[in-house]
Amino acid sequence: MSNARWALLAGLLLVAVAPWLPASGQEVTYAVLASVASGTAFRRARRDRARPAAWWLLGAGTAIGAACGAARAFAFLIGAEPAGKSVLDAAYFGMYGLVGAALLTLAAGRGPRLAGVVEAGVVVCTAALLGWFVLYDPLIHEAGNWDGMRAVVAYPLLDLVLIFSVVRLVTVVGRITATHVFLLVAIVAATVADSAYFISVYHGGAWHDPAISAAGWSLFHLMLGTAAGYPAPPDTGQGRIAPGRGVGGLYATLVVISPAVTAVAFLLDMSERQFDTIDVVLPMTITSVVGALLVLRLNHTQHRMTRLALHDQLTGLPNRVQLELWLARTRRGSLLVLDLDDFKHVNDSLGHAAGDALLVTLAGRLRAVVDGRGQLARLGGDEFAILADAAESDPAAGGTGLADRVRDAVREPVDVAGHPLHLTASVGVRRLDRSAGALGDADLALYAAKAAGKDRAVVYEAALRETRLRRLAVVERLRTALVTDEITVHYQPIVTLRTGCVDAVEALVRWQSTPPDAFIPAAEDSGLIVPLGDRVLRAACRAAAPWHDRHGTSVTVNVSPRQLREPDFAVMVRRALLDSGLPATALILEITEGVLVGSALAIAHLHELRQDGVRVAVDDFGTGYSSLAYLRDLPIDILKIDRSFLRSGPASRPMVRSVVDLAHGLGLVTVTEGVETAAQAAMLVELGCDKGQGWHFGRPSPAGQMSALLENRTGAWLTDRETP
Numbered sequence: 001m002s003n004a005r006w007a008l009l010a011g012l013l014l015v016a017v018a019p020w021l022p023a024s025g026q027e028v029t030y031a032v033l034a035s036v037a038s039g040t041a042f043r044r045a046r047r048d049r050a051r052p053a054a055w056w057l058l059g060a061g062t063a064i065g066a067a068c069g070a071a072r073a074f075a076f077l078i079g080a081e082p083a084g085k086s087v088l089d090a091a092y093f094g095m096y097g098l099v100g101a102a103l104l105t106l107a108a109g110r111g112p113r114l115a116g117v118v119e120a121g122v123v124v125c126t127a128a129l130l131g132w133f134v135l136y137d138p139l140i141h142e143a144g145n146w147d148g149m150r151a152v153v154a155y156p157l158l159d160l161v162l163i164f165s166v167v168r169l170v171t172v173v174g175r176i177t178a179t180h181v182f183l184l185v186a187i188v189a190a191t192v193a194d195s196a197y198f199i200s201v202y203h204g205g206a207w208h209d210p211a212i213s214a215a216g217w218s219l220f221h222l223m224l225g226t227a228a229g230y231p232a233p234p235d236t237g238q239g240r241i242a243p244g245r246g247v248g249g250l251y252a253t254l255v256v257i258s259p260a261v262t263a264v265a266f267l268l269d270m271s272e273r274q275f276d277t278i279d280v281v282l283p284m285t286i287t288s289v290v291g292a293l294l295v296l297r298l299n300h301t302q303h304r305m306t307r308l309a310l311h312d313q314l315t316g317l318p319n320r321v322q323l324e325l326w327l328a329r330t331r332r333g334s335l336l337v338l339d340l341d342d343f344k345h346v347n348d349s350l351g352h353a354a355g356d357a358l359l360v361t362l363a364g365r366l367r368a369v370v371d372g373r374g375q376l377a378r379l380g381g382d383e384f385a386i387l388a389d390a391a392e393s394d395p396a397a398g399g400t401g402l403a404d405r406v407r408d409a410v411r412e413p414v415d416v417a418g419h420p421l422h423l424t425a426s427v428g429v430r431r432l433d434r435s436a437g438a439l440g441d442a443d444l445a446l447y448a449a450k451a452a453g454k455d456r457a458v459v460y461e462a463a464l465r466e467t468r469l470r471r472l473a474v475v476e477r478l479r480t481a482l483v484t485d486e487i488t489v490h491y492q493p494i495v496t497l498r499t500g501c502v503d504a505v506e507a508l509v510r511w512q513s514t515p516p517d518a519f520i521p522a523a524e525d526s527g528l529i530v531p532l533g534d535r536v537l538r539a540a541c542r543a544a545a546p547w548h549d550r551h552g553t554s555v556t557v558n559v560s561p562r563q564l565r566e567p568d569f570a571v572m573v574r575r576a577l578l579d580s581g582l583p584a585t586a587l588i589l590e591i592t593e594g595v596l597v598g599s600a601l602a603i604a605h606l607h608e609l610r611q612d613g614v615r616v617a618v619d620d621f622g623t624g625y626s627s628l629a630y631l632r633d634l635p636i637d638i639l640k641i642d643r644s645f646l647r648s649g650p651a652s653r654p655m656v657r658s659v660v661d662l663a664h665g666l667g668l669v670t671v672t673e674g675v676e677t678a679a680q681a682a683m684l685v686e687l688g689c690d691k692g693q694g695w696h697f698g699r700p701s702p703a704g705q706m707s708a709l710l711e712n713r714t715g716a717w718l719t720d721r722e723t724p
Contacts, residue, residue, distance in 0.1 A: 004229060011036075011222040018218040019211030024076035026214045031069030033218055037225030038062040044228045054105035055228060061098030062224055064091050089154070096158040099224070103165035103183065107172050120168035124160050155194040162187045179227045186223035189216040312378040314356055315363035323377040324439070326387050331434055333374065336386040336403055337442040338427040340410065341454040343382035346421065348600050354416045355382075361416070362423075365409045373402060385442070403427040403457035424455035431459070444468050451521070474514060474522045482531055487511055489539045490700035493709065494556065494671060494693045497685045502710060504554040504588065505547070506693065507540035508700045524562060533563045534572055541580035541587065543703040548586040551710050556588040556617060564591070564602035570609055584613035588638065592619050606635040617671070621659065631666055639663040641689070643674020650683075657687045664688070 011033060018029045041059030045052045068091050166187045170180050193216025200210040310322040318326075327335070340362070347355040359382065366384060370376045374388035388402050410425040428446030430438050445460040447468070452458065481487055491505040509532065511519055523529040537557050544555035563569055577584055589609070591602075606616050617638035631639075641659055645652045656672070663670045672684050675694030684692055698709065 007036075007229075008222075008226055011225070015215055015218040015222055018214040021214070022076070024073050026218075027069045027073035027076060029069075029214075029218050030221060031066045031073060033221035033225065034062045034066035034069055037221050037228060038066055040225045041228040051106055051108075054102045057098050057102035057105060058224060058228060061095045061102065062221060064095040064098070065221060068092055068095070093154065093158060096155075096162060100158075100161045100165045103162070103169050107165070107169040119171045120164045123167045124164045127163055128160055153198065156191070156198060159187070159191040159194050162190060177230075179230045182223045182227035182230060186220050186227065189219040189223065193217045193220065312380075315360055315378050317363055317367075317384075318375065318377040320377065320379045320385075323375075323379070323385050323387065326375055326377075327432075327438055330387070331432055332390045333432050334388045334402075335430045335432060335438050335442045336388060336406065336427055336457075337379070337430075337439070337446045338384050338386070338403070338406060338410075338425045339446055339450070340382040341424045341426055341450075343423070346416075346423075350417060350419060354419075358414055358416050358421065358423075361414050362410060365412070366406060369402075369405050369409050385439075403429055407455065407457065426450050426454050427457040429457055429459045441465070471522045471525070474519050475526045475528065477513070478511070478519055478523060478526075478528055478532070481511060481513075482528065482535065486513075487532065487535060488702065489536055489543070490702055491540075491543070491555075491706040492693060492700040493698045493706075494691055495697045497681060497689060497692050502551075502553060502697075503691060504556055505544070505706060506556040506590070506700075507536055507543075507558070509536045510700070524560060527562065529560045529562050530566060533558075533560055534576075537573065538576045538579065541576045541582045543706075544586060545580045545582040547707070547710055548582060553710060554586045554588055554615075555582070556590050558590045558619070561592070561602070564605055567601070570605045573609055573614065574612070584609070585615075588615045588617050590617045590619045590640070593621065603634060610635045610637075620673075631662070631668070636668060638669045638671060640693075641670060641672040643672075643694070646672065646674050646676075646680050653683065653687065656684070656689070660688050 014029050014033060018026050021029065038059045041055045041062060045055035045059060048055055068088055071088065166184050170176055170184060173180060193213040196210050196212035196216065200213065310318060310325075312319045343355070343358075346358060359378075363376075363378065363384075366376055366386075370386055370388075374386050377385045377387070379385050386402065386406070407425050407427060410423055413420045413422050415421075426446055426449035428442045428444065428449055430442040430445060432438055441460045441464075444464040445458045448464050449456050449458040458464075488510045490508050490510050492508060493502045494504040494506060495501065496503045509516065509520070520529070523532050537559075540555050540557050544553065547553040547555075566572070573587070573589070576582075577587060589606070591606075610616060615637040616635050617640055618636055619640045620642040621639050639659070641656065645656050645659070660670050669691065670689045671691040671693060672689050673693050675681050675684065675692040675696045677696055680694075681692055681696055701709070
């Protein structure tokens, strides 16, 4: 058993013995326990960096208690009544005040200024009301020497101060520890002891302490010392609760008890015809205070709920609701809606905690940029809005001056969990006027900024709404087309350059009424790309199965980022292969570079499918991230060089050669897209590229035409096309 526990047991033994000791022995017990408590509190004050002032105050208060106990003990030992009763009373009053100040200091800074004040006030008022009617009022009515009892009555009043302080402390802390329990027991013990002393004095006990008071005061000093000596748990900054939550049920009960006790007491006094002024004034005053505290509590709760309703909990910024209220009151200036580009990659790669930390950091930067120029709000996710003043909406700057400064702030690197992150933002700008729908219009401009390549600002124009409406119409028609089987799949050959043989075909979705560059983005935005992609995958596998059996031809199918985010994507691919009979080794999934950056789920799907034999091709290499790290580490088999490399003519030769050499060094197969002439095909053969694809080798065609083409895919394939 530790020394601290032995000391606590010894103290409890003194508490148990104190009621049976003579008056001098009781005072010695108080002095000893108070001295130990004082020394312990002073030691805690020197160690505790968080709240040393509280322990200095507690140490000073218990030191006064020890001095008073020693003075009274000396008086009793020499057989005299203690002299200077008023001085001792004043000293004891100071002790209570210092202990109360210590408790309030322990509670300081643990929430809003009024946190716990209302709850503690209601508890104190109810305790005062009950004490008055049950104990003090009957005795004071019968007391013959009221003047002589005024100092004695002051102690229960000071107990109310201690009760207020300790209730506020246990209300505002997030986790009640042993220290708080010891302090609570100490205050309860002092209250019981003072009440017993009041009764004793009323019955003529004068300065001789009753047994209950002796035990209570001894326990009071012991618990204060134990609280000071108990090791404090580490302050993690977590676990704090909303003000009042810890005593919610008790609080509600006490609010009802206070007026009920007052009413019962009035009825009893009326039946006995014993009405004094104080019998009316005191309970009515206390009940009024409880009512006032209740109103204060309701106002505080209403203010807090209003703030919660109008502010974002993560960043503390105003939210969408508050922004809409602002927009309803203003018709000047401009509205900016900004969205972080590819923010999802941060959450996928570093986790949502890192994403939240990044949002908090960026919110601080945006505050600094917007300060004095408008109002900033967070709409949700990685989307923010700025209601800019009229001065920031200068048409001469295209309305994008503030938007450009915001994007510059976002571009600054952010360190999150030891990772330097570089982000960009797209911004939609809507100049305010008397028309409604500003937020929706700003969203349209934001969408246009994303579609234009991201990291830019676009000012709303009426044409954007028309474009959006057209896209919505495309989505609805596409939804119908998926049901009525209007979607078809065409196939374009991929040729081995040195032999001229068709090695694979790429499946390309077609819709007779709408070009791909119009309906595929609409499908991505609406989520229809998932069922559309599944349909293309199944059709391609069915068509390619006989081609592979007869000619060994593989099929390449484009997969969107949205499809790869589906939890059952790998299952869908396996099901398509199983239903069609196409071997996994004959399927190539074609993805864009961005899919592989920060998308853990997509990478997991691709790793899983590659284990089955499915190959992975990266489309349009050189137009996106182009990171050597992902080429080395991620599940890739084929590199498709973007067609833009061929448009530069001979000037592109060094770049194409570098990409081909890099891919071959990593064991990857190269395919160049957009081959339109025999000269381009010849250059690719010279540079060592493995395969080519483009109109020079064949345009996309339906499955029937591709079947006929594959039947005649010998070396004569290139003869009619100026063999390189």
